[in-house]
Amino acid sequence: MTIRIGILGYGNLGRGVECAVRHNPDMEMAAVFTRRDPKNVEILTDDVPVYRVEDAVSMKDAVDVMILCGGSATDLPVQTPELVRLFNVVDSFDTHAKIPEHFDAVDKAARESGHVGLISVGWDPGMFSLNRLYANAVLPGGQDYTFWGKGVSQGHSDAIRRIKGVRDARQYTIPVDAALDAVRRGAAPQLSVRQKHTRECFVVAEDGADLAAIEKEIVTMPNYFADYDTTVHFISGEELERDHKGIPHGGVVIRTGRTGWKDENSHVIEYSLKLDSNPEFTASVIAAYARAAYRLGREGQTGCKTVFDIAPAYLSVLDGEELRRRLL
């Protein structure tokens, strides 16, 4: 059985899902849904239709899993509960503080319609969350650390772009090596925001802009930069295009803890990602969980789920016997 995938929202993430479907032989693209005029949306896969979002209902029986590729701020809080009334869905809702609320809304709609809604799938939340949970269960009473980067933060890049005199910008979040080293040594340090990450900004200014004023506005910006050691580089538009076009990211989840009758032994569990393309990797995680959503749906399960609720075997194209033989 081929799993027919629908993509709703065709930006970087939607395109990433399209690429991921191509890498999974048990999946195929059924349709792309967009808020733009479908005539103006060109996708990579041949012979796959592009529809308006409003037409999704008419594809109810042609899509097994609908993947929602909108943003967490305004799109997903509306779209996920709405679409789960028609489809099994997967989203990558990543506003950590609002996950409980989102879960409840999706759960209600999913139970009423008899579908599965898998939320907050990606790498953080997602693979990082899984590793936090596993490591917490194995080492109770330990310390958790999550470092992000080196990678591009879209939100911070946007914040710089809104400053007067800035034409374009790219912001990198970078873990502090000394902090990482201390954590890996099992020193269990207490780390402030400033001690964990630095921020590096590449800014293209408009002609004649006040560079000193821009730099000051960046490094003192509350929430975004004020609590960090921030470096600002002014570069040309050509340099930005040439050296900073990619969307790399990654990070590290570490848990340290002690075992033994008198806590005499120390352990370090570390999970790390080094990603050339943040949206394509996120999309690859989503594709694996789309397989799980499809299978859960066929089992008759309903309601909202997260990565915590899915047994790992559901993600793999291999059956239980092959998994045990090849990967256990």
Next chain:
Amino acid sequence: MTIRIGILGYGNLGRGVECAVRHNPDMEMAAVFTRRDPKNVEILTDDVPVYRVEDAVSMKDAVDVMILCGGSATDLPVQTPELVRLFNVVDSFDTHAKIPEHFDAVDKAARESGHVGLISVGWDPGMFSLNRLYANAVLPGGQDYTFWGKGVSQGHSDAIRRIKGVRDARQYTIPVDAALDAVRRGAAPQLSVRQKHTRECFVVAEDGADLAAIEKEIVTMPNYFADYDTTVHFISGEELERDHKGIPHGGVVIRTGRTGWKDENSHVIEYSLKLDSNPEFTASVIAAYARAAYRLGREGQTGCKTVFDIAPAYLSVLDGEELRRRLL
């Protein structure tokens, strides 16, 4: 509800489980079962009885999960199918090639008796297997690498001890840094056995033993050492006791793979463990899965399971809402 844990087999692993139970507030020790004379077995926890293995049946209603701490060569193939007729059980069966056979035997007995048998729990098989599965599902078409060490290999240490003229020995398995670096760079190298690990041996010889002969016998030993670059150090019994008493281990699971329409982006997923005590960490993983076995048993599930079949939430003492709020 407190989960009442039984331990069958009181060596390093059994003692590790006893320590792990102490670190998990929702668990308590019910009893230890031994093949030795219980009068000669002193355990760490006060007021917990030590019984003969044969008496396990009489504790049927006093133990929620029985943890089997015997060896994979001869103990577990017999004990796990036998004990799962009486209890929900967890074992750490680690003979990778014989897992399918063990699974079938445990599954049959577990279904007949209505219990859950969780096999091959630990870090490899166990946490490493999980990371292989997750990474394979996320990056289809990539390359898998598992490195072990730096750590003590019990089997290789034993092999050296059997050589004439050797009084005691400790063998460390060490990953080759250059190989690790190439893998982490995403170079996707093909690595021979020799290119991945080296072996370092600390040997206490008997007085007057032929050291050159011992060294030659070690480094040419088929399967164990012949395919590796092996270093042999002769040390005194006091040095062995002073510097090599611990049982550290660890290792790294890496998967690299590419995404994008033309495979243009590269990704590295890495999971690593650095463990002061191999048996205590294994025991800590087992304790978390004992919680899962208990819950699955209460749900009425039966049969043999592996880490692949258990949704992560089952491992945590936190409920779904707290997990989503704190770890997602």
